[in-house]
Amino acid sequence: MTVQSKSEFKPTDAIREAAAVVARRPTRALLTALGTVLGVGAFVATTGIGATARAQVSSRFDALKATEVRVQDAALNNENPFPSDTDQRLEALNGVRHAGLFYEVPSSSTTSPRSTIVRRSQAAETIPVIAATPGAIKATHPTLGMGMLFNDFHQSRSERVVVVGRVAAEQLGITRFDGQTFIFLGDTAYAVMGRLDDVDRDPELLLSVIIPESTAAKNFDTSTVEREVLIDADAGAAQLIGTQAPVALRPQDPARLRALVPPDPATLRNSIEGDVESLFLVLAIVAVIIGGVAIANAxxxxxxxxxxExxxxxxxxxxxxxxxxxxxxxAALTGAVAGVLGTTIGVLATSGASIARTWTATMDLRIVAVAPLIGVATGAVAxxxxxxxxxxxxxxxxxxx
Amino acid sequence: MSLLVAEDSVATDQQIVARVEGLSRTFVGPPPVAALQPCDFEIRRGEFVAVTGMSGSGKTTLLSLLGLLDAPTSGRYFLDGIDTAVMTDRQRSSVRAFRIGFVFQAFHLLGYRSVLDNVELGLLYQGVGRSDRKKRALAVIEDVGLSSRINAPCAVLSGGEKQRVAIARSLVREPALILCDEPTGNLDKATTSQILGLLDGLHARGLTIVMITHDVAIARRASRRLSISDGTVTEVPRE
Incomplete structure (x- = not known):
């Protein structure tokens, strides 16, 4: 004779019996689940905040850093590698808003700006003199306080005009910017055309006196200066401009010039945030493991x-x-409770962080759907x-x- | 060793619920303890057998073997004609699920669950559907007189009520054999009387009951008595 009826435990009965046991001591279940709650919560918050940050990187970063290209002389040999029509060549490229050449005129007693014709007997604090083409100044996103900027007319005629930075204007005691005020570089008078109150790029301009590049080349020894081209590009165009600019400026020998382009913003952000996310994900995994050990122990x-029983x-x-x-x-049900609570906390943390920064919370719904299962799996394994x-x-x- | 059978007749196979042949149990030590010496006896369908003996005599060991909660060191045990000695653990579980009912001295109820839940638990591993489980459990709860306490958590019941629930949990399985281990051991005199009355009623309905007790007065209510001393089982002649 054999045993005909077999012992059977239906899945629905198994779940019901297990749920009754877990529900019997809810406080204990919650405390047991705490580690896993934190782990799952950290996982959801990390991925959520990461996704939100990726979508909300500030426009300033994009507009300023991602649209800036600089071109330098790759082989300094006291020759000017840049053509005289640098501004025009670059601004003819698609995606270039403004571009121009600039460099600092070597500091000496002859070029140190002063507001009086008589030279000081003692050396005063030196004010830098920057030579720049009109396009270079525009590429810094200047805010003009008073007067006007010099332009292509002044550049082409090597006019003796200057624009002074806000701080430099204070140092020189200049209050009028109507072309009737002069400063002296060496023994030569330069008409003050305007005052820069602010710039988005190269803030040292606010401390300087800026003269047309052609004027500097004509009146000062610029053989040893380190020239640089500043390009203000359209968003997303910087990478391409970086490859085109050396060819446009020096088609016969583009390798002589070195373009400095910002890293691709998306790549940079992903890299930076990827590092942060990796760190938090490791912490989340550690928390989940600790949570699993807690469930196993309980x-x-x-x-x-x-x-x-x-x-x-x-x-x-x-x-x-x-x-x-x-x-x-x-154990899996305890993990499930932890998973649901952790996911809720993670979503709330992401929302809270987004609200605090006036961001729009961005979450991958797949993460939200999968996260509770992490708790279930942790509990089951534990x-x-x-x-x-x-x-x-x-x-x-x-x-x- | 002679086979212990009821005095009045020789039973046919169909009348025999349980038959043990040379059944023994020795617990490995150190030192080894021979809790049950090799014994042979039969239990017929519808018998109410009381097994008496002092503490440590081997009563509970015998009950565990009869209930397939433990495996014998030697010998054979036929339950409803099935040789349980050659069974796997899973098969033994199946036999327990369908053919054996237990009533323990300590009740062994789930205190946080209701009377209904505890009685339904008796059918849980038979694969009975939930609605059928409830229907059968309610019928048995009524039989033991606890209809008014269906939803009460077992933790709040009196000792007598708890033992009624345990009996109901056993009855609902419709077992071939009900094994009771000191079912009145934790009860007062009045409640003991009620529970024994309940067991008498089950016996009268034709159920086969084996009851372990150290109380000879209680054992006298059974239709047959076995005595166990130092692991040796003997038949007690009718008085």
């Missing part, structure tokens, strides 16, 4: 406490596998060991207690 204690279930016909399944489901121990519980021994 489940083990639970199994030891419930030896008589497990013995009873065995007496009622549960197989070892049935017992192991129930204990594993109990409960596996204790479930085996529970399955090995000898029923006769436990029921005697």
């Amino acid at each position: 489940t083990l204690v639970n199994v030891i406490e419930r030896r008589s 497990i013995g009873l279930r065995r007496a009622l016909g549960a197989t070892k596998l049935h017992v192991a399944i129930q204990i594993t489901i109990e 409960g596996f060991g204790p479930s085996l121990r529970a399955a090995r519980t000898p029923p006769a021994e436990t029921l005697r207690q």
Whole structure:
């Protein structure tokens, strides 16, 4: 004769029984789940804030850093590698808004600006003199306080005019910018055309006196200066302009020039945020592991406490596998609670961080959907060991207690 | 060793619920303890057998073997004609699920679950559907007189009520054999009387009951008595 009816534990019954056990002590379940809550929460918040930041990188970064190209002389040999029509050649390129050449005129007693014709007997604080083409000044996004900027007319005629930075104007005591005020470079008077109150790029211009590049080349020794071209490009065009500018400026020998382009903004952001995300993801994984250990420990204690119940279930016909399944489901349910709570906390943290920065929260819904499953998986894995121990519980021994 | 059978007749196979042949159990030590010496006996369908003996005599060991909660060191045990000695653990679980009911001295109820849940638990591993489980459990709860306490958590029940729930949990399985381990051990005199009355009623309905007890007065209510001393089982002649 054989055993015809087999012991059976339906999946729905297993889940119901496990849920009843977890719900029996909700506070304990929550405390047990705490580590996993933090782990899942950190995972969701990290990915959420990362995604939000990627979508919300400031326009200033994009507009200023990602649209700036500089071209330098790659082989300094006291020759000017840039053509006289630098501005025009570059501004003819698609994607270039403004471009121009600039350099600092070597400082000496002859060029040190002063507001009086008489030279000071003692050296005063030196004010830098910058030679710049009109396009270079425009490429700095200048804010003109008073007067006007010099232009192509002044550049082409090497006019003796200057624009002074706000700080330099204060140092020189200049208050009028109507062309009737002069400063002296050496013994030569230069008409003050205007005052720069602010620039987005190269803020040292505010400390300087700026003269047309052609004027500097005509009146001063510029053989040893380090020239640089500043290009203000359209958003997204910098990489291309960086390859085109040397060819446009020096088609016969573009290798002589070196273009400095900003790193691709998306790549840079992904790289920086990727590093941050990696760090937080590692922390999240560590938290999940700690949470798993906590669940495993609590489940083990639970199994030891419930030896008589497990013995009873065995007496009622549960197989070892049935017992192991129930204990594993109990741990998985605890993990599920942790997963749901952690996901909620992660979403709230992402929303809070976004609101604080007036960003629009951006989250990958797949992450939100998958995150609770991390808790379930953590619980199930953590409960596996204790479930085996529970399955090995000898029923006769436990029921005697 | 002679086979212990009821005095009045020789039973056919279909009348025998349980038959043990040379069944023994020795716990490995150190030192080894021979809790049950090799024994042979039969239990017929519808018998109410009381097993008496002092503490440590081997009563509970015998009950564990009869209930397939433990495996014998030697010998064979046929339950409803099935040789349980050659069974796998899974098969033994199946036999427990369908053919054996337990009533323990300590009740072994889930205190945080209701009376209904605890009685339904008796059917959980038979694969019975939820609605059918509930229907059968309600019927048995009514049989043991606890209809008014269906939703009460077992933790708040009196000792007598708890034992009624345990009996109901056993009955609902419709087992071939009900094994009771000191079912009145934790109860007062009045409640003991009620529980014994309940067991008498089950016996009268034809159920086969084996009851472990150290109380000879209680054992006298059974239709047959076995005595166990130092692991040796003997038949107690009718008085």
